[in-house]
Amino acid sequence: MSPRLTLINRDYTRLWTGQAVSSLGDAVFSTTLVLWVATVLAEGRTWAPAAVSGVLLATGAAVLFVGPLAGVFVDRWDKIATMLRSEVVRGVLVVVLTTVSFLPIDALPIGVWLALVYATVLTLNAASQFFTPARFAVIADLVTGEADRARAAGIAQATSQTAWIIGPPLAAPLLFTAGLQWALLFNALSYAVSYLAIRSIRTLPSTKPAAAPDTASESAPNTTPNTAPDIAPSTASDTAPESARSRSGLLGEFTAGLxxxxxxxxxxxxxxxxxxxxxxxxxxxxxxxxxxxxxxxxxxxxxxxxxxxxxxxxxxxxxxxxxxxxxxxxxxxxxxxxxxxxxxxxxxxxxxxxxxxxxxxxxxxxxxxxxxxxxxxxxxxxxxxxxxxxxxxxxxxxxxxxxxxxxxxxxxxxxxxxxxxxxxxxxxxxxxxxxxxxxxxxxxxxxxxxxxxxxxxxxxxxxxxxxxxxxxxxxxxxxxxxxxxxxxxxxxxxxxx
CATH class of the missing domain: 1.20.1250.20 (MFS general substrate transporter like domains)
Incomplete structure (x- = not known):
């Protein structure tokens, strides 16, 4: 019998647990970073709004320029391994920024501080462009059926909303009483929790690409047990020729996806x-x-x-x-x-x-x-x-x-x-x-x-x-x-x- 606290199934519950902790860490981190830039780095400066908007621009740049090509690699790679590597990269990035933040503000020029913040946010979001589609594919295998998938999406939405209700009110006191370093460290630890939660997933049939371009299975790519219900008849018939056209490399696979x-x-x-x-x-x-x-x-x-x-x-x-x-x-x-x-x-x-x-x-x-x-x-x-x-x-x-x-x-x-x-x-x-x-x-x-x-x-x-x-x-x-x-x-x- 499933535990009473299980959401949909055990492996989805493990994945959700990592998301819940990480979403709270992200909410605290994002709010703290914006407050720190606005009230510490750019305090009293006329360019303070522009400095804050740079954080948002770094986020958008990663989505627009890294995201489309990241999908090609995600389709090539093992999905669980991709998620784990993304969490390692993001955790290390935040730890590096945390270490640097122990320096006094006047130890580095303001421009260098801002460059470090923007580079960290940009790289974090670039790594996220690999994590997000990989997680999307993993959920497709862990959760089947329209109603259960809607439940999974609803749970994720509610978790995110809750994190953004709880996180921002915690950010200001944490920043102004404990300091920036502890908010950053909290987010780094949240990535570690997410990593461990993903590692604990056990029953996923296969998160590797559904069919390698050069194998005979290309002509019948829809045989993975948990993915058959997701593909409409017209979609399945187009898969084999598209896979064949993807052999030309990264650009070919990207074009095939488009x-x-x-x-x-x-x-x-x-x-x-x-x-x-x-x-x-x-x-x-x-x-x-x-x-x-x-x-x-x-x-x-x-x-x-x-x-x-x-x-x-x-x-x-x-x-x-x-x-x-x-x-x-x-x-x-x-x-x-x-x-x-x-x-x-x-x-x-x-x-x-x-x-x-x-x-x-x-x-x-x-x-x-x-x-x-x-x-x-x-x-x-x-x-x-x-x-x-x-x-x-x-x-x-x-x-x-x-x-x-x-x-x-x-x-x-x-x-x-x-x-x-x-x-x-x-x-x-x-x-x-x-x-x-x-x-x-x-x-x-x-x-x-x-x-x-x-x-x-x-x-x-x-x-x-x-x-x-x-x-x-x-x-x-x-x-x-x-x-x-x-x-x-x-x-x-x-x-x-």
Whole structure:
């Protein structure tokens, strides 16, 4: 009998334990690093905001430039070994920065300190681009069935949200009482815990590449026991020729991964709706502080309550997502979640008080987290085992780029084109920020409509529906998902998906 504290299965529980400790360490580390740069290194300097933004730019650069090629190597290598090596690299990097941080601040020029911080964050996130797709592939083998995969994604989302509720409040006292070194050391120890948890996984059938390009098994790559249910019929038929084309080396394998992604209507639909949704939601993260102080008339020192409300909503949404997916399927959870989230974002744009705004944001985060959770089993089902690393390495950088562009665009609109917008329609008054939020909500609704029409049924990731809104066709034979009876990369790049 499984222990009562087992989540889904024992090996997934071991993997989750490492993630939980590491996510908390990352939350403390990221917050402490930003505070240290802003209040110690750049204290009183006019370039302090730019110095802090450099941390975020280092994170984005790793995702955009390392991520796509990292997927090729992940598909070549043993997944468990890749995760272990990534944790060793990240742990050593943090230990090195911890050792250097014992020096007095005036021992090195400010530029050197900043360079060390940026280089560490960049390299940590570069290593994460190998860890994340490898973990994605391992979970695909450890957890089967759409409902259980949604539960796994939901547990991961809830764990991450909890870490970011607990971690930041610990960071400031730890920095200003114990010092930077101890926050860094805490994160290094969290990587050690994650390493030990991954090493303890015992029952995984195989985490090596599904088929070597030069073996006869290439023509039948879908024989691994736990991966057969993940591949739609149309996906499996394309695997052998793509593997043959990958023999030309790194560039050839990368191109083969792009070709595989582009030929999958399901994957293209997923990434398009994610991009549309990111353009809708990117404004919230960029402009919400200004909306809270101007439209909700709240003091800036109360802004932390918004993060708490959204974190609690995210936990509830993540924990409920598995049950919702089990009842209505991952596809319906995705498009319904987008429609509801978009409508709630429009409603948030009309709020004028602190209590109302907090309440709407709390409710808004519940379906938003549910749809993020539901997309995990959809992505797993659409990715053939030998392409999982490259699928993740395309999907995440594209959505990251969309989020960055949305942040830049919304900030530019609010500070230039729409800066002086003001007016009313009947009893409804509007200004620049609430107008951007309302339009953003409509973008999210549009992505929900697109998901409703474009995503195939959940029975088989590669099979179309009977029609928009129609009944879903079950996949044939063993490729059918579990029956349904009628779940940030952060500043240090740890996987939270």
């Amino acid at each position: 070709r595989f992604f582009a030929r999958s209507r399901f994957l293209v639909a997923l990434v398009l709706l994610a991009v549309i949704g990111q353009f809708g939601l990117g404004a919230l993260s960029t402009l919400n502080i200004f909306f809270a102080t101007d439209n909700l008339h709240m003091s800036a020192h109360l802004y932390g309550y918004i993060g708490t409300a959204m974190g609690l909503g995210g936990i509830i949404g993540a924990l409920c997502a598995g049950r919702v997916v089990q009842r209505i399927g991952a596809r319906r959870t995705t498009w319904i979640g987008l429609l509801v989230s978009g409508a709630l974002l429009v409603a948030y744009s009309r709020q004028t008080g602190f209590i109302g705004g907090i309440a709407v944001l709390f409710v808004f985060t519940v379906p938003l987290t549910m749809l993020n959770t539901a997309m995990a089993p959809l992505l797993l089902a659409a990715a053939a085992p030998e392409y999982r690393g490259r699928v993740v390495a395309v999907f995440y950088p594209v959505t990251q780029l969309a989020s960055m562009l949305a942040a830049v665009l919304s900030g530019w609109l609010a500070s230039s084109v729409l800066r002086d917008v003001a007016g009313s329609v009947g009893s409804l008054r509007f200004g620049p920020i609430d107008t951007i939020f309302a339009v953003s909500g409509l973008f999210v609704v549009a992505s929900g409509v697109y998901a409703w029409r474009a995503l195939p049924g959940t029975g088989s990731a590669g099979q179309p529906d009977a029609g928009p809104g129609g009944a879903e066709e079950p996949g044939p034979g063993p490729e059918k998902a579990t029956p349904v009876p009628r779940r940030r990369p952060d500043a240090v790049g740890h996987d939270v998906t």
